[in-house]
Amino acid sequence: MITTRNWILVAILLLLGAVPAAAAYFEQPFYLDLLRRVMIFAIAAVSLNLILGYGGMVSFGHAAYLGIGGYAVGILAHHGIHSGWLQWGLAIGASALVALAIGAISVRTSGIYFIMITLAFTQMLYYLGISIEEYGGDDGMRVPVRSQFSGLVDLNDGTQFYFLVLGILAASLFLVHRLVNSRFGMVLQAIRSNEARTRAIGFSPYPYRLAAFVISGAMCGLAGALLVNHTAYLTPEFMNWTRSGELMFMVILGGIATSAGPLLGAAVLLLLEDVLQGWSLLPREAVRDHWQLYLGIFLVLVVLFARRGLAGLLPGKNE
Amino acid sequence: MNYILIAEQTLNGLQLGVMLFLLAAGLTLVFGIMNLVNLAHGALYMVGAYLTTWFYQATGSYLLAVVLGLAGTLAVGIVTELVALRTLYERDHLDQVLATFGLILIFNELIAIVWGRAALYSTIPDYLSGHVQLTDSLRYPLYRLVIIGVGLAVAVLLWFTVSRTRIGMLIRAGASNRAMVAALGVNIRLLYTIVFGVGAALAGLAGLLSGPIYAVQPGMGELILIQVFVVIVIGGIGSIRGAFAGALIVGMVDTMGRAFLKPTLATVLSPTAAETAGPALASMLIYLLMAAVLAFRPEGLFPSRGS
Amino acid sequence: MNKLLLETRELRKTFGALVATDGVDFDVREGETHAVIGPNGAGKTTFIKQISGELRPDSGEIRFAGDDITALPAPQRSHKGLARSFQITSIYREFSALENVALAVQAHAGHSFRFWRAAREDPALTGPAIRILEEIGLDRRKDVLAANLSHGEQRQLEIAMALATRPRLLLLDEPVAGMGTDESQRMIELLATLKGEKTIVLVEHDMDAVFTLADRISVLVYGRIIATGTPVEIRANQEVRAAYLGEDS
Incomplete structure (x- = not known):
């Protein structure tokens, strides 16, 4: 069953597919770069939406998996291994393992505990990144060689890289769409909706929530591998707690537990940041230097007054 | 091992511990009684440090600066509660996290607009500087001893208030059963504002005390806030006793880890391996401790909820 | 026919100084509809939560179809054939x-x-x-x-x-609570069609429902069962009338 909303999402993806041609025509390669960044964060937000939106787990530590994905690529590259298959495989596998470890402890808890624990473990990984001098420590390190895929795709070619990211974004959206409508997804949403009832009809929440947590972490790890290829630079800042907050904000801004929400949220937030930092209409310094002030005000206003998110404005039935 | 060094690090651990306690005490009550996730608690710590530093520079009187700094933080805290946080009590945790995350950005930028992004140089008056000869061979900074003294005094005062007074009874009842307190006909709004104000003032106190030791700069609140979360998770949400125990444990473990882990590892590993693993492990230690506590006591060491 | 499907032995649960369940022995026979009645605060909900597995008793034993299920969590009890409805719609x-x-x-x-x-x-x-x-x-x-x-x-x-x-056993926690006369009449008719097919434990305030549906009734007062019997026996029981029914009429 394909809803109006999902047709709109498909249309957005098709539009994104037309961007490289348009960017080349108007000679604005900068936008290709910006949209690639938007799509990479959208993949991370899609993965977070699976547990935050559909699973009701307020994870304040999702940036951890961006970091692990990034470090998996960066560390292998540092030691001269440039195979994308290995790098990205490690990014996904290591993220899944870390999510399993963090999830095994945190998923048993709920409410404020869950929020603080996911935040704390991510901070632990952040400090770990800072303290390992071998891989750049505090300053991070350059990852000058992009992942190599036996000549299949060339990530040094901006357009090819762009289409690869777009493809992975589309695949992530489709995967989450299937997941949340499967038996597994129904249980996940049931636990969010009414845990006592779900236990009473015979489901133990723990394994389902943990599985979702691991899937989500692995998907975000892949986004991390893409991000480090995009920036060609790896720093512990990938795992900064404000990053986790931004990912959550993308999901809320776009519309929690909707398929198009994470993409819309990532796009609006990152484009807004870009605009605020380069806005020429207002006194430049006041806005550019303190754009986080406006972001903060925007965030508070969205939470207080626009709870349904941008996807709620789209035509079609609310999911 | 060097016993002088151990004694000195124990005092350092105690000093970090009471600092964390000052922050954790207010926050754990806000969690427990209002069921509010307040990320902006660290911002009040920052406000306390800035206001006091600024007042000290402006007036030249440290005591006056401390009084004004505390009053200012209290005022900022209460205004924040009235304007923004009050509307969040009935919202879910996700909204609370995001809105208070937004508040952090706002506070940090406002501070940066007023005082700039560079770290402020915070001083202490002469009568608090210098060292104290504790034993023949142990000299310890007077100011850090003062912090320990103030922290322990506050702990005793809080313990007395919570366990021996009427308001303390309400606070304890509120932390374990909010609906019950509301049913007793207590003005719950007022209780919330009082608890939040006290928490804000304690955060400001921690901030002004820490100013001369750590850097006074925008964002200083968040780094310590996450450590405070670890304290509260270990101690158990809503429990002053838990906050105290958790704070001392975290303060000690963190300080000892940073001081002794590398040399200890060097006795078993190669020096280069210890050079890498020591700092890495030391920075992870309190989080691993938290994981261990949670594995055995998911509600923390002193759970106050439900029962 | 009269095999026991559910039994509790010496079931005890306290909250601080409050003894919510005070050594309850309770039997449900296969196929019967067994109502549990009692005044407010008698511990009915605490009792049913221990049967469903949401609360663990302090001491005592719960047996279902011959197995000890005292330590079994709620989802596993559901798989053994225990189903429950909630007092507040869930x-x-x-x-x-x-x-x-x-x-x-x-x-x-x-x-x-x-x-x-x-x-x-x-x-x-x-x-x-x-x-x-x-x-x-x-x-x-x-x-x-x-x-x-x-x-x-x-x-x-x-x-x-x-x-x-x-399920083999339906635990119904006040199924007609908060309903209008018509609605509750329809619910009672619905439950009547289930009666006999399923074993039912019915916790209810509505005496109409209880006396229409129940084969046996147990009366819970202050965490203790003071009487168990057929509707006729319970109506005639002096202790029950004094403790409970008397208050109502």
Whole structure:
């Protein structure tokens, strides 16, 4: 069953597919770069939406998996291994393992505990990144060689890289769409909706929530591998707690537990940041230097007054 | 091992511990009684440090600066509660996290607009500087001893208030059963504002005390806030006793880890391996401790909820 | 015929100084409808929560179909054949009526680590769910969001979810609470059709429902069962009249 909303999402993806041609025509390669960044964060937000939106787990530590994905690529590259298959495989596998470890402890808890624990473990990984001098420590390190895929795709070619990211974004959206409508997804949403009832009809929440947590972490790890290829630079800042907050904000801004929400949220937030930092209409310094002030005000206003998110404005039935 | 060094690090651990306690005490009550996730608690710590530093520079009187700094933080805290946080009590945790995350950005930028992004140089008056000869061979900074003294005094005062007074009874009842307190006909709004104000003032106190030791700069609140979360998770949400125990444990473990882990590892590993693993492990230690506590006591060491 | 399906022995649960369940011995025979009545605060909900597995007793034993289930968590009890409805309506408000029941069917159709096929279009789940909705008289409302059903329909939906787990024992916690006369009459008729087919433990305030449906009645007062017997015996029991029924009339 394909809803109006999902047709709109498909249309957005098709539009994104037309961007490289348009960017080349108007000679604005900068936008290709910006949209690639938007799509990479959208993949991370899609993965977070699976547990935050559909699973009701307020994870304040999702940036951890961006970091692990990034470090998996960066560390292998540092030691001269440039195979994308290995790098990205490690990014996904290591993220899944870390999510399993963090999830095994945190998923048993709920409410404020869950929020603080996911935040704390991510901070632990952040400090770990800072303290390992071998891989750049505090300053991070350059990852000058992009992942190599036996000549299949060339990530040094901006357009090819762009289409690869777009493809992975589309695949992530489709995967989450299937997941949340499967038996597994129904249980996940049931636990969010009414845990006592779900236990009473015979489901133990723990394994389902943990599985979702691991899937989500692995998907975000892949986004991390893409991000480090995009920036060609790896720093512990990938795992900064404000990053986790931004990912959550993308999901809320776009519309929690909707398929198009994470993409819309990532796009609006990152484009807004870009605009605020380069806005020429207002006194430049006041806005550019303190754009986080406006972001903060925007965030508070969205939470207080626009709870349904941008996807709620789209035509079609609310999911 | 060097016993002088151990004694000195124990005092350092105690000093970090009471600092964390000052922050954790207010926050754990806000969690427990209002069921509010307040990320902006660290911002009040920052406000306390800035206001006091600024007042000290402006007036030249440290005591006056401390009084004004505390009053200012209290005022900022209460205004924040009235304007923004009050509307969040009935919202879910996700909204609370995001809105208070937004508040952090706002506070940090406002501070940066007023005082700039560079770290402020915070001083202490002469009568608090210098060292104290504790034993023949142990000299310890007077100011850090003062912090320990103030922290322990506050702990005793809080313990007395919570366990021996009427308001303390309400606070304890509120932390374990909010609906019950509301049913007793207590003005719950007022209780919330009082608890939040006290928490804000304690955060400001921690901030002004820490100013001369750590850097006074925008964002200083968040780094310590996450450590405070670890304290509260270990101690158990809503429990002053838990906050105290958790704070001392975290303060000690963190300080000892940073001081002794590398040399200890060097006795078993190669020096280069210890050079890498020591700092890495030391920075992870309190989080691993938290994981261990949670594995055995998911509600923390002193759970106050439900029962 | 008179085999015991559920028994509790010396069941005890305290909250601080409050003794909510005070050494309760309670038997339910296979096939009977056994009502538990008692004044407010008698510990009925605490008692039913221990049977369903939401609360662990301090001491004592619960046996179901001959097995000791005292330490078993709620989901596993459901798999053994215990189903419960809640005193305060407990459904998935943002799911349709059909999805609510289909989830309960799914809970007992093997594990749910199936990640790909759309559950809503799976006849193995929707088929039995629709049949149960028909049985209960909600089939015409199957696509309505549960939040938009009337109170009475929501209570029926809860019974449907309990039935969908194909239970051996139904624990019904005040199924007619908060209903108007018409609605509660319909609910009593519905429960009457289940009577005999299923073993039922019925916790209820509504004496109409209790005396219409119950084969046996146990009276719980201050955490103790002061009497168990047929409706006729309970009506005649002086102690019960003094402790409970007397207050009502």
